[in-house]
Amino acid sequence: MLRKVSLALAATLMMSGMALADPIEGNWKTASGATAAISGSGSFSITLKTGKHAGKTIGSFKASGGGKYAGTITDPETDKTYNGKATLSGSSLKMSGCVLGGLICKSQTWSKL
Template sequence: MLRRITVTAALSLMLAGTALADPIEGNWKTDSGAIAQIAASGGSFMITLRSGEHNGKRIGQMQPAGSGKYKGKITDPANDKTYSGNATLNGNSLAMQGCVAAIFCRTQNWKRQ
């Protein structure tokens, strides 16, 4: 009986985790018009282009920083340069920022698809 309860509880927690996906996950339209997919991967989020000239290219990895903010690395697919990155989620908008030395930054505003 105890084993059945334990198995039921474990299955419930697994299903609840799937249903409570992080709001950053999904498909986002970038400023260039390409679609970027953000998917969970072992405690962080991988960003992969799913359309456009650089389709299939992984362009970033972010970790949650709390309150709709994320920190990590972002790569410019045109020149393969990687920058420190920040993302801020606000409803169906995602402000993606890449910085060099935390001084020179560029921000794109992505829209949820």
């Protein structure tokens, strides 16, 4: 009987973990109109799915808590990589990349598809 309860508990925990995907995961419409896919668990990869640079990986982020993420973001036009931050608010994701220790930053807001 203990074995059956243990198996049921393990199955429940595995299924609940799958159902609780991070809200940053999924497809996002970028400021340029392209679609970017964010996938992963704990560490997230951003790949462009449509547009001029389709198939290109442009970022890597880790969750820092409270809907905030930190990592790197690459400008697909120039191939330059910057320190990046992302903040999730509902179905919007504010992305920013900075140089010179955060003195010069650019940001854009993406929408969840």
